[in-house]
Amino acid sequence: MREEPGLLDYARRWPLRLMVGTTFVFLYAPLFVLIAFSFNDSRRTARWVGFTLDWYKAAFADRELIAALGNSLTIAAATTLLSLILGTLAAIALWRFRFTGRAAVDGAFSLPIVAPEICMGVAMLIFFARVLPWPVGLPWPLNLGAIIIAHVAFAFPFVAVVIRARLASFNREMEEAARDLGAGPWRALADVVLPHLGPALVAGALLAFTLSLDDFVITFFTAGPDTVTFPVKVYSMVRFSVTPKVNAISTLLLVITVILTFIALRLQARATAEKPA
Amino acid sequence: MGTIIEFRNITKRFGPVVAVDDVSLTINEGEFFALLGPSGCGKTTLLRMLAGFELPTRGQIFIDGKDISRAPPNRRPVNMVFQSYAVFPHLSVLKNIEYGLRMDGVPAAERRARAEAALSLVQLEGYGERMPDQLSGGQRQRVALARAVVKRPRVLLLDEPLSALDAKLREELRFEMSALQDKLGITFVMVTHDQDEALVLATRCAVMNKGSLMQVATPADLYEFPASRLVADFIGSVNLFAGNVRSEEANHAIIDLPELGISAWLDHGTGTSETVQLWLALRPEKVELMKRGTTDRPPVMEGTPPGYNVAAGTILDIAYLGSESVYDIRLDGPETGKEGKRIRVIRPNLTRWDQEDFTWDEPVWIGWHAEAAHILQQ
Amino acid sequence: MANELDWHRNKSGFAALLGPPLGWFLLFFAVPMAVVWAYSFGTNSGIADIEISGTFANYARALEPLYLGILGKSLAFAALATLICLIVAFPVALAISFAPPQLKTWLLIGVMLPFWTNLLIRTYALIAILRDEGLLNMALTSAFGWAGVGPLAIMNSNMAVMIGLVYVHLPFMVLPLYAALDRLDRSLIEAALDLGAGHVRAIFTIVVPLAVPGILSGLLLTFIPVLGSYLAPDLLGGPDSQMIANVIERQFKRANDWPFGAALAFLLMYLTLFGIAAQAMMQRKRPVD
Numbered sequence: 001m002r003e004e005p006g007l008l009d010y011a012r013r014w015p016l017r018l019m020v021g022t023t024f025v026f027l028y029a030p031l032f033v034l035i036a037f038s039f040n041d042s043r044r045t046a047r048w049v050g051f052t053l054d055w056y057k058a059a060f061a062d063r064e065l066i067a068a069l070g071n072s073l074t075i076a077a078a079t080t081l082l083s084l085i086l087g088t089l090a091a092i093a094l095w096r097f098r099f100t101g102r103a104a105v106d107g108a109f110s111l112p113i114v115a116p117e118i119c120m121g122v123a124m125l126i127f128f129a130r131v132l133p134w135p136v137g138l139p140w141p142l143n144l145g146a147i148i149i150a151h152v153a154f155a156f157p158f159v160a161v162v163i164r165a166r167l168a169s170f171n172r173e174m175e176e177a178a179r180d181l182g183a184g185p186w187r188a189l190a191d192v193v194l195p196h197l198g199p200a201l202v203a204g205a206l207l208a209f210t211l212s213l214d215d216f217v218i219t220f221f222t223a224g225p226d227t228v229t230f231p232v233k234v235y236s237m238v239r240f241s242v243t244p245k246v247n248a249i250s251t252l253l254l255v256i257t258v259i260l261t262f263i264a265l266r267l268q269a270r271a272t273a274e275k276p277a
Numbered sequence: 278m279g280t281i282i283e284f285r286n287i288t289k290r291f292g293p294v295v296a297v298d299d300v301s302l303t304i305n306e307g308e309f310f311a312l313l314g315p316s317g318c319g320k321t322t323l324l325r326m327l328a329g330f331e332l333p334t335r336g337q338i339f340i341d342g343k344d345i346s347r348a349p350p351n352r353r354p355v356n357m358v359f360q361s362y363a364v365f366p367h368l369s370v371l372k373n374i375e376y377g378l379r380m381d382g383v384p385a386a387e388r389r390a391r392a393e394a395a396l397s398l399v400q401l402e403g404y405g406e407r408m409p410d411q412l413s414g415g416q417r418q419r420v421a422l423a424r425a426v427v428k429r430p431r432v433l434l435l436d437e438p439l440s441a442l443d444a445k446l447r448e449e450l451r452f453e454m455s456a457l458q459d460k461l462g463i464t465f466v467m468v469t470h471d472q473d474e475a476l477v478l479a480t481r482c483a484v485m486n487k488g489s490l491m492q493v494a495t496p497a498d499l500y501e502f503p504a505s506r507l508v509a510d511f512i513g514s515v516n517l518f519a520g521n522v523r524s525e526e527a528n529h530a531i532i533d534l535p536e537l538g539i540s541a542w543l544d545h546g547t548g549t550s551e552t553v554q555l556w557l558a559l560r561p562e563k564v565e566l567m568k569r570g571t572t573d574r575p576p577v578m579e580g581t582p583p584g585y586n587v588a589a590g591t592i593l594d595i596a597y598l599g600s601e602s603v604y605d606i607r608l609d610g611p612e613t614g615k616e617g618k619r620i621r622v623i624r625p626n627l628t629r630w631d632q633e634d635f636t637w638d639e640p641v642w643i644g645w646h647a648e649a650a651h652i653l654q655q
Numbered sequence: 656m657a658n659e660l661d662w663h664r665n666k667s668g669f670a671a672l673l674g675p676p677l678g679w680f681l682l683f684f685a686v687p688m689a690v691v692w693a694y695s696f697g698t699n700s701g702i703a704d705i706e707i708s709g710t711f712a713n714y715a716r717a718l719e720p721l722y723l724g725i726l727g728k729s730l731a732f733a734a735l736a737t738l739i740c741l742i743v744a745f746p747v748a749l750a751i752s753f754a755p756p757q758l759k760t761w762l763l764i765g766v767m768l769p770f771w772t773n774l775l776i777r778t779y780a781l782i783a784i785l786r787d788e789g790l791l792n793m794a795l796t797s798a799f800g801w802a803g804v805g806p807l808a809i810m811n812s813n814m815a816v817m818i819g820l821v822y823v824h825l826p827f828m829v830l831p832l833y834a835a836l837d838r839l840d841r842s843l844i845e846a847a848l849d850l851g852a853g854h855v856r857a858i859f860t861i862v863v864p865l866a867v868p869g870i871l872s873g874l875l876l877t878f879i880p881v882l883g884s885y886l887a888p889d890l891l892g893g894p895d896s897q898m899i900a901n902v903i904e905r906q907f908k909r910a911n912d913w914p915f916g917a918a919l920a921f922l923l924m925y926l927t928l929f930g931i932a933a934q935a936m937m938q939r940k941r942p943v944d
Contacts, residue, residue, distance in 0.1 A: 007330050007350070007848070008841055010753040019746040020762070027769050027825065030780035033790055037783065090676035097669050099662040105677065112684050116883025116927055118900040119920045123687035125907055126917070131690060153683040156676060185668060214773045217885050217900075221907070231775045238779050238890065250776040261771040265764055330845055350848040363846035367864045376860075377850030428850065 031254065038247035055248035065249060068233035072213055074141050075229060079151040079212040080205050086152065087159025087204055088197070092189070094160075095167045112154040113161070121221035124150040128222060136224070143227050150222045151212045158211060159204035166200030167193075206264035210257060281306040281464050282327065282432060287336035289322050296322040298488035299336070304432075304481075309458050309465045311479035315511070316470055319488040321436060324468045328357050328434055340431060351380070356425035357434040360441065362417045364409045370420050371396070371405035377428045395427035398457070415446045422454075426461060435467040439474060451477055472512050476500070484508050500560075505655045509558045516559045516620045517653075522551050529584060529647065532557055536618045537608055542584030544647040549654065556653040561623040563649035566604060569640040584647035590620065592639045601625045604635065606643060688924075694917035705913055713918030722902065726922065729898040732813075733882040736820035740828040740877050741870065743821070748832035749862070752839070763833070770826035778886045781819055785809045785891065811893035819887035827877045835869020836862070868938065875934045879927050899923055 010016050041052035059065060094106055112120065124146075128134050134146040170193065178188040216231040223232050230253070237246050282304040289297040297319040304310045312320035325331045327338060329350030337346045345353055356377070365373050374392040383391070396402055399419035409417060418438065425433055438454070439447045455478060458465050469475050475482050476496040484491040484499065484507075491511075492504040503509035506517055520534040520541075530543045534557060541557060549555065569589060594605040601623050608617040622643060624631070635641065662669040695714070697707045716722065751762045769777060784790050792807060809815050839862065847857035863870075885900035892898075899919060906916025 007332075008753050008844060009755070010750050012754075016746050016750040019743075020750045023743055023747050023825070024765060026822065027766075030777065030784050030822070031769070031772070033783055034776070034780040086676040086679055089672050093669065093672035093676070096660055096672065097662045097665075098659040099669070105673070108685070109676070109680060112680075114879060114927060114931060115688075116879065116900070116920075116923050118883050118885050118903050119688070119691070119924050119927075120684075122903060122907055122916060122920045123684075123691045126690050126694060126913065127683070127687035131686065149683050153679065156679065160676070185665065210771050214771070214775075216773075216775045231773060234775055234779070238775075238782070242779075242782065246779065250773070250779065254772055254776060257772050258768060261768055262764070264771075265767060328845075328849055330848075349853075350845070351851045351853055355849075357846070357849045359842045359846055361840060361842050363840065363842035365843060365846070365861060365865075376847070376852075380847075380851035380856065424846075424850065 034247050035251045035254065038244055038251045040244060043243065055244040056252075058245045059249040059252075062245065064228070065230075065233055065237075065245075068228045068230045069249070069253075071141075071144060071227060072230035075144050075147050075151060076209045076212040078141075078144070078148045079155050080208045082148070082152045083156040083159045083208040084201065084205050086156040087208075088163050088201065090156065090160040091163035091167060092193070095164060109157045109160060112157045115154075117215075117217040120150070120154060121218040124153075124218060125221040143224075147219055147222050147227060147229065150218050151215060154215075154218065155208040155211045159208050162204040162207060163197060163200050166197055170196050203264045206260050210260055210264075213253070213257070279306050280304070281308075281341060282466070283339040284323070284327075285337045285339065287323070287326065287333045287338065289319075289326060289331060290334045295488050297326070297333075300485075300488075300490055302483060302490060302493065304464065304466060306464055307462060309455070309478055309480045310467070311475040311482040312466070312468045312485060313472060313475040313479075313482050313511075314470065314485035314491075318485040320468045320470075320483075320485045323485070324357075324434055324436055324466065327432070327466065328355055329353050354431040355434055356428050356430040356432075357436065358418075358421045358425050358438050360437040362421040362441075364412075364417050364420050364424070366409050368409075369405065370401065370407050370409070370412070373409070373420055374405075374424045374427050377424065381428070391427055392423075395423040398426070398460070399423045400453075414442055415450065418442065418450065422457070426457075426463070430463065432464045432466055433461075435465060437469055438467060440469070440471070447474075454478060476512070484511060486511075502651060503558065503653065506556055506558070506653050509651075509653060514561055514621060516561065516564070518557045518559070518618065520555050520557055521553070522547055522549060522555065530652075532652070537588050539586065539588055541586040541650065542647040543650060543652060544584065545652075547652050547654075553654065558651045558653050559620075559645060559649065561603070561621040562601075562625075563645055564620065564622045565644045566606075566622050566624055566635065567642040567644060568635075569642050585644055586647070586650075587642055587644045590617070590641055590643055592635055592637055592641055593619070595635065595637065597626075599626070602631070606641065608643070691917045692921055694914050695921045697914040697917070699912065699914060713915045714922070716915055717918050717922055722919070725897060725902055726899055729882055729900075730926075732816065732820065732898060733878050733884075736817060736824065736881045737828075737874055737877045739817070739821050740825055741832075741874065744825060744828035744832055744873070745870075748829050748836050749858070751829070751833050752836040766826050766829045766833075770830075774823060774886060777823060778819060778890050781815075781822055781891065782810065785815050785818065810891065811896075813892065813896045815891040816888045816896045816898075819891040820881050820884055823884075823887060824877050824881050827880060828873045831869050831873040831876055832866065835866045835872075839865055871934060871937060875930050879930060882926065883923055 006012075036048070038055055039051050039053070040048055041054070042049035090109060094102065094109075128146045134143075137143075138145070174192050174196075175188050178192045179185070183191060214231070216235060219229050220232055220235070223229060228236075230249075234246060234250070237243070280303045282302075284300055284302045287297055287300045288295065300319075300323065312323060314320045322331060326333050329345075329348060329352075333346055337344050339345065340354060365376065368376065371389075371392050374395050375388050378388040378391060393402075393405070396405055399422050401416060401419050401423065404412070404416065404420075409420070412420065418441075422438075435454075439450055442450065451474065454465075467475075467478065476499075479496055481493065481495055482499055483493045486507055492499060492508045494502070494504075499508060499512050503512060503515075506515075509515045509517070518534045518536050520532045520536075523531045523533045523540055525531075525546050527546070528544070530545065530547050532541050532543055532547075532555065534541055543557075547555065588608050590606040590608040592604055593607050596603040596605075604622040604624065606620050606622060608620055620643060693707050694705060696709050696711070697705045698710055698712065699705060717726070747766070751759055751766070754762055786792070791809065795807065809818075843861055843865070844857050847861045848854070852860060882898075883900050884898055885904060888896050888898045888901050889904075900923070903916050903919045903923070906912045906919065910916075
C-alpha cells in the first residue's frame, strides 16, 4: 500500500508536483536536446537522423577549439590555486582578527561577487589596456596572465565565503588547546584549523575552477587574439554558425562541470552538516 | 457526562515504524485528559491524529459521534496549543488571537470583542498590540491558549504545553490551566511526558508505551493501583519483588518473596494460582524504617495489625532532600553472605533533627502494612 | 566573539594573512573600477587618448531619450524576468523545503546543477529549442498544425530574451527562497490549519509574510544579474531587444567611445549598489528571528 502524503508534504501534492515537474523540464530539456543532437548524424540540427560520433571527431580535429579548451583549463587551474590561497588567507584574517575597518574590508570583498560582470569586464579591459599593459607575444602560458589575474579577482571572494562558512563551525577551543599544549600560533593554525577546513578547501577549489571555466563576459573583454578561451571560441562559433560540433564540445564541458559540481555539492553538504557540539 | 471523543482501533505507521498500534480509547465530555508516556511512545501522534495533522493508517476517530478520521484540520471542532506555541511572529497578539475567527468569517466587531475577552481570560489585558517577540515565554504560552480557546472548540488539545517553561512558571501555569478548564468547561486533551504535570492536572490519564495503551485511569488509581510493572515504574518510583502466592483467603493472601526470604501479608486476594509469577510493588514512602540494634528478632509493635511485614537490612546510602530523605537499603536476603536485594525508602523529615536518626552502614528493620503493597501480574 | 585577536597583538601575522588578498583586491579590482569611474568623467581627445576632464557630458548623454529608453527597457526586462522567476520559483522552493530529506537533496542538486553549467552553453542550448525550425516549433506544429498553428518566430525577439533571462536566472531565485522557507517553523502552518485556514490561505497569510526577507533577497539576487545580462539579449534577441550591457559592450568594442561606455557601466554599478544598500537597510529594520 502506498502511503498517502502527509499534511505538509507539499512536494507530494499534485499541483506542486506539476509545477516542479514543469520547471525541471524547462531547466533540463534544452540541455538534453543539446546533448542528444551532438550524436545526430546530420548537419541540420533540428531533426534526428541517426547516431554518430563524427561531431566529436570533428571537434577534436579542430585545433583552434582544442587550443581554446587548453587555455581555459590552464587558466582555470591557475585561478583555482591562486584563489584558494587568497580566499583562505582572507577568510582566516577576517575570522581571526579584530581591527578597525573590518566591516569595510568584509563588504569590499563582496563587491566582486555582486558587481555586474559587464562592469568588471570593462574595468579589466581598460586596466590592461592603459594601466598595466600585458606584454604581447609572451610564451604560453604567460600570455594568459591577464585573464588569470581577472579571474582570480572575482573568484577568490567566492572561495573566501565558502571558507568563512566552514570556519564558523570551528570550535576555537581546539586551537586554544593546541596553544596550551605548546604549539605556536602558526603551528596551531596549520595543525588544527587547516585540517578542519579540508572539505571547504576542496569545495572552494572546485567552485573557483567552475567559475573560471564558465566565465565568458569578463574574459571576452580581457582576451586577445592569441589568448582565446573556450567560451570565447564557442561564442564566435555560435555567432557564425550553429553546427553539432559545438554541441559535441559543449557536451564534454557539461559532463566535466556536472561531475565537479556534484563533488563540490556533496562536500559542501558534508562540511555544513558537521556542526560543533 | 457523555463520550465526546472515541478512538476506535487506531493504528498509525510511518513507513516501517508503527507509532500507534491498535489503540481504542474514549474520552468524556468535560474531562481534563492526559496522554502520558516516554518520548516516542505514540502519544503525540495520537494527539496529532485528533487534530488532523496525521491521518490514521487504520481505524476511526469520532468526535460527538461523527467520524472525523479523514477530515482536514480546519474542519474539526478542535484547537491546539502547540509545544512551541507557534505564535505567528509577524502578527500582533490581538491579530494572532483573531486569526482563527477571521478564517471563520466572524465579523470584525465581534471578532475584536471575542479576542479581547480571550485576552482577559488569560490575564493579558493591554498586551493586544504587542508583537510576539516582545513577550516572555509564559506570555506567549498564554497567547497560544487564548488563540485556541477563542474559537470555542469542543476539545482543546495541548501538546506538552508547559515543557518549554522554567520550573517556577510551570507550577504557576498549572494552576491557571486548571482554573481555565473549570471556567470554560470544555474538554482538554493534553500530551505530556511529565508525570507530575499529568497527576496534578488531569482527571484521567492514559499511559502509553511503544504505541500501545498500558492503562487508563485516574491519577490516584495509576499511582496506587498500577496495572503493570511498567506503569508502576513510570509513575513515581517503586520497589518490585518477584513472588508467588502461598495461600489465598477471602480477605487476604500470603505471598512468598524468595528474594527477601520472607512471606508477606496482603490485604486482598490475588485471584491467581500458586504457579503464577507475581510482583509485589511497594512505593518507597509506604515503607517504614526502624532501628535494629544488635537483636536479630523482629520488633513486636504494639497495636500492629496482623499482617505487618518486616525484613532486615543495612543502610547503604542516604540522600537528604530537605523535605524528606531517601534511604538506599540492602536487604539481608535469604542466604547470609550473599548480597541481597536493595530497597528504596522515603521518610519525611518531620523534625529538624530527623535526618540524624539513621546513619550509613546502620542495621535496620524495614516494615510495611498489609494495605501498603500492591500485586502486579505483568 | 570572545576569541578574536586584536590585530595589534600580532601585527606581522595579521599583515601576512590580510595583505595578499587585500592587495590583489585593491590592485586588480578597486584600481580598475576607479579607472572606469574616472573615465566616466572623461572626454576623447584623440584617437587613443582620453582626458579626464571632470565633465558630466557622458552621464548627460546616457540620459538622452535613446539611451534612457534602453536603460528603461533593461530595467523593465529585469523587473519582469525577476517577477516571473519569483512566481515560478516560489512553489518550487516550497515543494523542495517540505520534501522528505532524500528527495530534498536531489531536488536541490537539480536546481543548482544548471546554475553551475556554462552560461554560454545554456544560452546556446536554448537557441536550438527556440529557433524557427527548433524543437518548440516542431512540437507546436505537430501538435496543433491541424488548427493552423504554424511556426512562431520566437528567436530574435523580446520574448526569446525573456525566456532566456528566466531560464538562466531561475536558480538565483529558488535558492534564497528555499533558504527562507526551510527555516520556517512547521508548527506555524499547522497552527494556521488548526485555526481554520485551508492550505492556500495558510500559505498566503502565514508562509508568504514570513518569507518576505527571503523573497526580498531573492528579488535582489535575481534582479542584479538580470539587469547586467549580456549573453541572452546578444544571442537570443533581435535588434530591438538590446539591454544596457550590450550598449556598454558596443562602446568599448565597436564605437570606441570609452568615456561614454564607462559612464553607462557606472550607471549600472550605481543601480546595483543602490539595490544592495536598500536591501541592507531593510534587513536592519527587520531583525532576523
